[in-house]
Amino acid sequence: MPTTTSTPASTPSPKVNRIGLPATDYRGAKTTLCAGCGHNAISERIIDACFEMGIDPHRFVKLSGIGCSSKAPTYFLGRSFGFNSVHGRMPSIATGAVLANRTLQALGVSGDGDTASIGLGQFIHLMRRNLPLIYIIEDNGVYGLTKGQFSATADLGAKQKSGVINELPALDTCALAVLSGATFVARSFSGDKKQLTAILKAALAHRGTVMIDVISPCVTFNDHEGSTKSYKYVLEHEEALQEVSFVPAFDDIAVDYDPGTTLDVTMHDGSHLRLRKLAQDFDPSNGQQALDVLTAAHQSGEVLTGVFYLDTTKPDFVQQLGLVGEPLAHLPEAVVRPPRAVLDEVMASLL
Amino acid sequence: MSTSTLDRDLAPAPAPASLLNDFSIQVATVNGSGSQSSNLVLLHTLFQMGIPISGKNLFPSNIAGLPTWYTIRASRRGYIGRKKEIDFLIALNPDTCRDDVQGLEAGASVIYDEPLKLSALRSDLTYYPVPFDKLVAPVCPVAKLRKLVRNMIYVGVAAHLTCMEMPEVERALRRQFKTKPKAADLNWAAIQAGYSFAREQFPQPDRCQLQRMDGTRGQIVIEGNAAGALGCLFAGVTVVGWYPITPSSSLCEYLIEYLKRYRRTPGGEATFACVQAEDELAACGMVLGAGWMGARAVTSTSGPGISLMSEFVGLGYYAEIPAVIFDIQRVGPSTGLPTRTAQGDLSFVATLSHGDTRHLVLLPGTVQECFDCGVAAFDLAERFQTPVFVLSDLDLGMNHWMSPPFTYPEKPMDRGKVLTAEDLRRLKGDWGRYRDVDGDGIGYRTLPGTDHPAAAFFTRGSGHNADAKYSEKGADYIANMDRLRRKWEGAREHLPAPLLEHDSSSGVGVIAYGSTHHGMVEALDQMREETDLDCAYLRVRAWPFARSVAEFVRRCQRVYVVDQNRDGQMYHLLLADLGPELGARLRSVRQYSGLPVDARSLSDAIRAQEAAARPLK
Structure with missing residues (x-):
């Protein structure tokens, strides 16, 4: 079979997940991105999160736009259907796909160019509809495939490899997502394994639009002195808003937490997202506070990470449209083609 | 090749002095003045009297205050294309009334708002001055409603002058105001006021006369966009992504209405998802995403939207994803004339997007075919795993057409x-x-x-x-x-096969498509009856062409290809398909004023070329 790269089942693999699949079943094709690219680390975290959460690869779809980031879906979950669409337009493909089959879990991968420039309109409208979808921006501040031009998330004053200074302010995709109506908004760092995995698992437990901006350094075009998206810069300036941990619903181990310092959020599937307070008091159900901390971080040059906004009560787009439980794509003719009497009725009204 | 029969001789010829059941009424008003209700009452009255009709709205790209014309044609022979000449004008727009009157042929009749004082303009017309404001005041005491009711006065005046059956007028009115009986009463009073006034003031009937006949039995009246929407409904569409644009919006609006009504489970859940997208790019993306997932998905747009969709359409072609895209064509390029009709997107759509692409393009010519193509497009899209276009136009999509009732799809859905x-x-x-x-x-x-x-x-x-x-x-x-x-x-x-609408051994043929059909049928009769030129007529209904198109051209010495665009887009597609030898038999006839084609312009244009090609007998 040519469409999967997973290891044959004959390999002895004692470690399987809760649905009996080995971790190798969550891997994809060999990456063609640069060695050390942050995007590869994100793919690994997606693999980890899906494996640990026991996601059924057949019930999972991965979509992307165009760019280095958008190549990534080929490199994880090789047993899942993938769709590498056109530049900046993945949200609309995802919208049609999710509405056509509400029973599948969908993950979209985009980049900062794909999202914040050419795709900004579709990005905002996706958030606005709260489509059940995990939307990941693999954010490195530059266009990699076209050799290092600034993207719209590049910070003011950041230096390009060629020495050019960025004179325009960055668009904050997290702030845009909060303003536009996404119900789960977070930022993480490709190098922060623990935080990113926890956020991804919580994302898999959420019904609604999850927007995760992952700072993911481009080792080839944006990892130099003067860049604000380099490994060095992010490691030196990352400020975590909370310590993020995730307790899945199927895990019946009770982990104690201190309600005075830790916020416990029950997710749609009964899992728990735990946010332990670090430097400041923060209420992720308050969108205004999210915008405030994001603005402050921009002013101080910090790379603020964590869960900025979470609303587990807002109906998602599928619920808003009142769709039937079965996938629209699979409804039989008897359901979707009205009977002859309906045509007769309409014709009679036009006589 | 199949043959369709055209039965147009539905009534005996009228007395020469009068235009019995064979004339056009044009109502010239200001848009936003609510005249559409009055016009539809007139249209339905004629239809109920058994007289074949068509209704065409010529409207501006504007909400209110600009000129608009609605033309109702009565045709005892069943012609439903546009008639070039206006026989009966109802002039209510102070801004255009002078031009409207100057544009009439000698002998035409004019109902006008008395203060406009139009009768001095020409002496070769019949005038009916009507004091609209004076007549409406007593029947509509509430001053703010008068603007809406005022237009019903002309229904009453025209009803008297052309001998409409008043019970049918009332029936048409009550149908129009089905859900608003009070408004119906008020408007009926206005119609009666106009009728009584006219009966006293103009005892002589006009030369435009109506008389009950049997030309509409069993027929329906519908817009092409509603027909297309019904096609989608019965094709089992489940995902609709769309963005408003004239003249396509009403297709998705009708579709949403139908879906809400007929496609809910007993528990009230929707078996469909309709999304008004942020733009046409997103609308097309949603359709492709849904098609990839296995759903039947549709979008509808017009030229500017097609331009925006071109990147996604290339993806659909290359990645092989089913999609159905209606293009209700309007006049381009760019914003063009957004409320006028054209067939200007044909060659663009045929190979839409960069690189080598070739799409499947369906060309409905009637409202029945808007329905049929709607159904067929989804089967074809899934069978061929590719975007399928249905090219309608503003004339077909937004105007009122008489048609036999649509037939329920017999074939089960083909999911490919x-x-x-x-x-x-x-x-x-x-x-x-x-x-x-x-x-x-x-x-x-x-x-x-x-x-x-x-x-x-x-x-x-x-x-x-x-x-x-x-x-x-x-x-x-x-x-x-x-x-x-x-x-x-x-x-x-x-794809829908070409139809040999009329055969002839004259060696002269015509190829037309889309909404041109209705003018073409009448133009063929004109040429046959007036100059003994009997053209065979093949109506093309899809691209790529069936092989029978080449067979048709091979049987002719000359074939006139009629396009509603400047560059002869169908002519060029045929030329490319037939090759130079057969292609040399093609002649291009082009009409692109933005108005629906009329028979007279077509027959004149073909005759002129034909006269140059062969000496007149």
């Missing part, structure tokens, strides 16, 4: 080549998305969610091989592109 988990088990997982197993260029696809380890594949607009793997190899690219071309060639005989 889809492999299930069971199929994959039988194949032991050995399959490739773009392998040409059957030799018809059409691969097998699996739908996301198929529960088999080998089911998944990666869909992409970048280069890929037969197993859907990324590939930049020249050989893979060529194999793929050649297969796509084979697939397209194979569609020729599966």
Whole structure:
């Protein structure tokens, strides 16, 4: 079979997940991105999160736009259907796909160019509809495939490899997502394994639009002195808003937490997202506070990470449209083609 | 090639002095003044009297205050295309009334608002001055409603002058205001006021006369966009992504109405999803996403939207995703004349998007075909795994057309080549998305969610091989592109077949398509009756062309190809398809004023070229 790269089942693999699949079943094709690219680390975290959460690869779809980031879906979950669409337009493909089959879990991968420039309109409208979808921006501040031009998330004053200074302010995709109506908004760092995995698992437990901006350094075009998206810069300036941990619903181990310092959020599937307070008091159900901390971080040059906004009560787009439980794509003719009497009725009204 | 019969001689010829059941009424008003209700009452009255009608709205791209004209044609012979001459004018727009009157042929009649003082303009017309404000005041005491009721006065005046049956006028009115009986009463009073006034003031009937006949029995009146929407409904559409644009919006609006009414489960859940997208790019993306997932999805737009969709359409073509796209054409380029009609998108749509592309394009010519193409487009899209276009236009889509009732689709839905988990088990997982197993260029696809380890594949607009793997190899690219071309060639005989509407041994033929059909039918009669030129007529209903198109041209010495665009787009598609030898028999006839084509302009244009081609007898 040519469409999967997973290891044959004959390999002895004692470690399987809760649905009996080995971790190798969550891997994809060999990456063609640069060695050390942050995007590869994100793919690994997606693999980890899906494996640990026991996601059924057949019930999972991965979509992307165009760019280095958008190549990534080929490199994880090789047993899942993938769709590498056109530049900046993945949200609309995802919208049609999710509405056509509400029973599948969908993950979209985009980049900062794909999202914040050419795709900004579709990005905002996706958030606005709260489509059940995990939307990941693999954010490195530059266009990699076209050799290092600034993207719209590049910070003011950041230096390009060629020495050019960025004179325009960055668009904050997290702030845009909060303003536009996404119900789960977070930022993480490709190098922060623990935080990113926890956020991804919580994302898999959420019904609604999850927007995760992952700072993911481009080792080839944006990892130099003067860049604000380099490994060095992010490691030196990352400020975590909370310590993020995730307790899945199927895990019946009770982990104690201190309600005075830790916020416990029950997710749609009964899992728990735990946010332990670090430097400041923060209420992720308050969108205004999210915008405030994001603005402050921009002013101080910090790379603020964590869960900025979470609303587990807002109906998602599928619920808003009142769709039937079965996938629209699979409804039989008897359901979707009205009977002859309906045509007769309409014709009679036009006589 | 199939043959359709045209039965147009529905009534005896009228007395020469009068235009019995054969004239056009034009109502010239200001848009936003609510005249559409009055016009529809007139239209339905005639229809109920058994007189074949058509109704055409010529409107501005504006909400209120600009001139608008509604033309109702009565035709005892059943012609429903536009008539060039206006026989009966109702002039209510102070800004255009002088031009409207000057444009009439001698002998025409004019109802006008008395203060406009139009009778001094010309002495060769029949005038009916009517004091609208004076008449409306007593029947409508509430001053703010008068503007809306005022237009009903002309219904009453015209009803008297042309001998409409008043019970039918009332029936048409009550139908129009079905849900608002109070408004119906008020408007009926206005009609009666106009009628009584006219009966006293103008005892002589006009030369435009109506008389009950039997030309509409069993027929319906519908707009093409409503027909197209019904087609989608009965095709089992489940996902609709759209963005408002004139003249296409009403298709999706009708569709949403129908879906809400007829496509809910007993528990009230929707078996459809309709999304008003942020733009046409997103609308097209939603359709492709849904099509990839296995749903029947549609969008409807017009020229500017088609331009925006072109990138996604290329993806749909290359990644082979079913999609149905209605293009209700308007006049381009750019914003063009957004409320006028054209067939100007044909060659653009045929090969929409960059690189080598060839799409399947359906060309409905009647409202019945808007319905039929609506149904067929989804079967074709899934069978050929590709975007399918339905090219209608503003004339067909937004105007009122008489038609036989639509027929319920007899064939079960064709969902195309889809492999299930069971199929994959039988194949032991050995399959490739773009392998040409059957030799018809059409691969097998699996739908996301198929529960088999080998089911998944990666869909992409970048280069890929037969197993859907990324590939930049020249050989893979060529194999793929050649297969796509084979697939397209194979569609020729599966699309709506050309119709031989009229046969003749004269050696002179006509090819037309789309809304031109209605003017063409009448133009053929004019040429036959007035100059003994009997043209065979083939109506093309899809691209790529069936082989019978070449057979038709081969049987003729000259074939006039009629386009509603400047450059003869159908002519050029035919030329490319037929090659230089047969193509040399083609002559291009083009009409592109933005108005629906009329028979007279067509017959004049064909006769002029024909006269140059052969000496007149």
